[in-house]
Amino acid sequence: MEDLETFREEARRWLVANAPPSMSKPLAPGEDLCWGGRKTRYPTDVARWLAVMAERGWTAPTWPRDYGGGGLSEAEAKVLAQEMAKLGLRPPLVGFGLTMIGPLLLHVGTEEQKREHLPPIVRGELRWCQGYSEPGAGSDLASLQTRAGRDGDVFVVNGQKIWTSYADKADWMFLLVRTDPEAPKHAGISFLLMDMDSPGVTVRLIKLISGASPFCETFLTDVRVPVRNVVGRVSEGWGIAKMLLRFERNMIADVFKERDDAARLLALARRYLPSEDGRVGQPLVRDQLVQLEMDQACFDWTLARSRARTKAGHPPGPETSIFKYYGTELNQRRRDLAVRIAGPQALGWEGQGFDDDELKLTRDWLRSRGNSIEGGTSEVQLNIIAKRVLGLPD
Amino acid sequence: MALVLTDEQELLRRTAREFVSARSSLKRIRQLRDRRDPTGFSRELWSEMARLGWAGILVPEAYGGAGLGHAELMVVLEELGRGLVPEPMLSTVLLGAEAVRLGGSEAQRAEHLPPVASGERLLALAYQERGSRYDPHHVETRAERAGGGWRLTGEKIQVVDGHVADLLVVSARSSGQARDAEGITLFLTRRDAPGVRVERQWRIDARGAALVGLDGVRVGPEAVLGGVDAGGTLCQQVLDRATIGFTADMLGGMTAAFEMTLDYLKTRRQFGVPIGSFQALKHRAARMYVEIELARSAVMAAHRALDDGADDAHVARMAGTAKARCSDAYMLVGHEAVQMHGGIGMTDEHDVGFYLKAARAAEIMFGDAAYHRDRVARLEGY
Numbered sequence: 001m002e003d004l005e006t007f008r009e010e011a012r013r014w015l016v017a018n019a020p021p022s023m024s025k026p027l028a029p030g031e032d033l034c035w036g037g038r039k040t041r042y043p044t045d046v047a048r049w050l051a052v053m054a055e056r057g058w059t060a061p062t063w064p065r066d067y068g069g070g071g072l073s074e075a076e077a078k079v080l081a082q083e084m085a086k087l088g089l090r091p092p093l094v095g096f097g098l099t100m101i102g103p104l105l106l107h108v109g110t111e112e113q114k115r116e117h118l119p120p121i122v123r124g125e126l127r128w129c130q131g132y133s134e135p136g137a138g139s140d141l142a143s144l145q146t147r148a149g150r151d152g153d154v155f156v157v158n159g160q161k162i163w164t165s166y167a168d169k170a171d172w173m174f175l176l177v178r179t180d181p182e183a184p185k186h187a188g189i190s191f192l193l194m195d196m197d198s199p200g201v202t203v204r205l206i207k208l209i210s211g212a213s214p215f216c217e218t219f220l221t222d223v224r225v226p227v228r229n230v231v232g233r234v235s236e237g238w239g240i241a242k243m244l245l246r247f248e249r250n251m252i253a254d255v256f257k258e259r260d261d262a263a264r265l266l267a268l269a270r271r272y273l274p275s276e277d278g279r280v281g282q283p284l285v286r287d288q289l290v291q292l293e294m295d296q297a298c299f300d301w302t303l304a305r306s307r308a309r310t311k312a313g314h315p316p317g318p319e320t321s322i323f324k325y326y327g328t329e330l331n332q333r334r335r336d337l338a339v340r341i342a343g344p345q346a347l348g349w350e351g352q353g354f355d356d357d358e359l360k361l362t363r364d365w366l367r368s369r370g371n372s373i374e375g376g377t378s379e380v381q382l383n384i385i386a387k388r389v390l391g392l393p394d
Numbered sequence: 395m396a397l398v399l400t401d402e403q404e405l406l407r408r409t410a411r412e413f414v415s416a417r418s419s420l421k422r423i424r425q426l427r428d429r430r431d432p433t434g435f436s437r438e439l440w441s442e443m444a445r446l447g448w449a450g451i452l453v454p455e456a457y458g459g460a461g462l463g464h465a466e467l468m469v470v471l472e473e474l475g476r477g478l479v480p481e482p483m484l485s486t487v488l489l490g491a492e493a494v495r496l497g498g499s500e501a502q503r504a505e506h507l508p509p510v511a512s513g514e515r516l517l518a519l520a521y522q523e524r525g526s527r528y529d530p531h532h533v534e535t536r537a538e539r540a541g542g543g544w545r546l547t548g549e550k551i552q553v554v555d556g557h558v559a560d561l562l563v564v565s566a567r568s569s570g571q572a573r574d575a576e577g578i579t580l581f582l583t584r585r586d587a588p589g590v591r592v593e594r595q596w597r598i599d600a601r602g603a604a605l606v607g608l609d610g611v612r613v614g615p616e617a618v619l620g621g622v623d624a625g626g627t628l629c630q631q632v633l634d635r636a637t638i639g640f641t642a643d644m645l646g647g648m649t650a651a652f653e654m655t656l657d658y659l660k661t662r663r664q665f666g667v668p669i670g671s672f673q674a675l676k677h678r679a680a681r682m683y684v685e686i687e688l689a690r691s692a693v694m695a696a697h698r699a700l701d702d703g704a705d706d707a708h709v710a711r712m713a714g715t716a717k718a719r720c721s722d723a724y725m726l727v728g729h730e731a732v733q734m735h736g737g738i739g740m741t742d743e744h745d746v747g748f749y750l751k752a753a754r755a756a757e758i759m760f761g762d763a764a765y766h767r768d769r770v771a772r773l774e775g776y
Contacts, residue, residue, distance in 0.1 A: 164460050223490045266776060280776050283768075289776070290767040294692075294715045301691035385683055386676035390656060393671045 038306025067118035097121035131175025191237035318388035404744025412475035434602025475646025490517020497620030518559035537566035558602035599755035680738035728753030
């Protein structure tokens with residue numbers, strides 16, 4: 001305990017000395033966190049914040065020092081997060097490298113793969129995207145058709161990926177391909193790491209109902225990927241794919257774990273539904289607000305229970321489907337309630353008569369409808385719970 | 395705050411589960427109901443539970459109790475809740491003894507807590523009235539000064555185990571108006587005192603309750619629990635803590651009803667396949683599982699808060715969160731359990747109906763979800 005307090009003291013002092021003051025300010029409207037990568041230019045302070053934190057390995061605090069990580073214990077990482085929160089500091093780096101492919105490689109990557117890919121992730125040099133879904137393979141992911149034929153020590157990849165988040169900004173992609181077309185559906189799939197700058201990779205943006213374009217289509221024509229970039233064994237990638245999905249579900253749950261959203265919603269309710277006695281004007285809205293806050297608390301506690309299990313050494317099991325399913329539902333309820341609280345002011349698309357916050361909450365609501373579709377639909381999550389957790393028959 | 399059980403607590407859970415499976419089947423619950431058992435539970439079994447240390451689980455060792463924490467209490471109550479065990483944990487341990495422990499003088503504790511821990515004395519909290527709904531501060535029962543003591547007049551409803559309790563803790567208005575939070579006093583009175591009129595009430599669930607009439611009951615000054623006009627706060631404090639304990643009982647009940655239903659989904663065949671292979675039912679079963687897991691987290695977090703010595707306002711918020719969630723989840727599970735059992739679930743012969751009735755009674759006792767959400771909103775200032 002004493003050591004932890006010493007660490008807390010040192011960490012705080014270091015953060016105060018090294019964090020650019022602007023990194024303690026909330027994000028400006030339209031500003032995003034730092035996702036790293038070679039294809040995006042970040043403001044000076046953002047880049048400096050990333051550089052000093054990466055130098056200590058504190059962009060990936062619990063990863064081993066050998067791979068560029070901070071080598072901190074879970075308890076120290078928690079203290080670091082607490083101190084950053086106290087100072088209002090934003091994370092220096094976010095992205096699929098830190099939350100998905102990195103943890104996966106730590107679990108199942110070869111020593112060579114760890115040494116090649118983990119340090120650039122820690123330093124934010126390379127940004128990753130996920131090549132799972134295809135036009136004909138959404139909820140039924142294992143029916144994917146992208147082929148990879150062997151040509152000596154490379155695979156030649158042909159096919160199409162869809163709903164690739166930020167493929168236009170990513171440097172590398174981890175993707176699923178069919179390496180054995182004769183094998184049954186779930187066999188014959190391999191997990192590949194691919195440089196997005198390889199010849200034959202083309203990316204096109206998809207525009208959503210919210211107006212934003214976070215997703216892309218990715219076309220792959222005779223793309224050559226070295227065989228050493230296969231994670232796990234050739235044609236045994238389905239197990240790897242599922243393990244990564246569990247990291248993804250944990251991550252999506254993390255995204256929806258923001259308690260201060262409750263305060264924001266309450267402020268919204270006070271603004272649009274004021275009443276003389278200081279309470280929220282409409283009892284039904286008030287009830288939904290409290291219920292949301294209670295459910296969020298229950299969700300956070302459930303996440304904490306699961307974390308305690310993971311900490312004891314178990315990789316995330318099928319019960320993590322709860323978090324994807326319920327975390328997205330909570331977020332959708334939150335966005336939906338915000339729109340109903342704002343009423344007519346939530347109907348703006350752009351321009352006159354609507355302020356930035358109003359325009360944002362409307363687009364956030366539209367965007368949130370995708371939460372229960374991406375990363376495995378809610379229906380697929382319920383199937384997983386029914387089958388793997390409850391043992392209900394097929 | 396670690397939301398995991400220790401090895402010792404897991405051991406206690408096993409002991410409690412074995413006790414319930416060996417000593418209290420649902421058949422016993424059915425028999426108690428069918429013969430309209432006047433007590434509503436077994437005094438012999440209660441003695442055994444006391445010997446296991448459960449009657450005095452929260453009672454400090456100085457008063458002959460086990461002096462354990464709320465996490466241990468939670469584990470035991472969950473197991474008892476699984477079996478719908480009607481022995482007087484709620485009335486005596488969670489309500490009566492806690493009122494004495496939290497509000498009593500040294501003399502009152504020394505007099506009442508040891509016989510509670512040994513299983514010899516039963517207590518009940520008489521706080522609810524016809525007009526009070528869920529508000530414990532709505533008290534019309536009057537306490538008037540008479541001689542050196544007091545005279546109590548009024549009527550309390552659905553006093554859990556009021557028909558068998560040796561000692562009643564009664565809330566009465568010593569000053570102010572019916573709905574004031576101030577001006578309430580808690581009194582200890584024997585059930586067999588002159589002027590106490592007790593009538594057994596029969597509810598849908600397995601718990602025994604009674605109407606308690608107070609026809610000018612005379613008590614001395616030593617009967618006051620926790621100070622004159624200070625009983626409103628004390629009563630609320632006791633209720634919030636008991637509510638948290640009660641959610642563990644609810645969690646056990648909903649878990650058992652869910653497991654019973656899951657079993658049925660796997661074994662009942664229609665159209666040549668187990669009905670649990672139908673996606674319409676699978677998804678609903680999965681949703682129930684999610685709701686129960688969230689309820690379990692709330693119950694654990696609330697008990698942990700008590701063990702961490704949370705202040706009254708925080709305890710109230712945790713009680714509200716846990717009770718609102720368990721009320722909704724238990725009712726969902728109760729309704730779905732009957733629906734998924736189909737026709738057999740509607741028959742009295744099948745046990746699943748016991749859980750639906752227990753769910754309904756539990757949902758409403760100590761305030762339903764809407765009440766607790768409104769209360770928490772007020773506590774949070776909106």
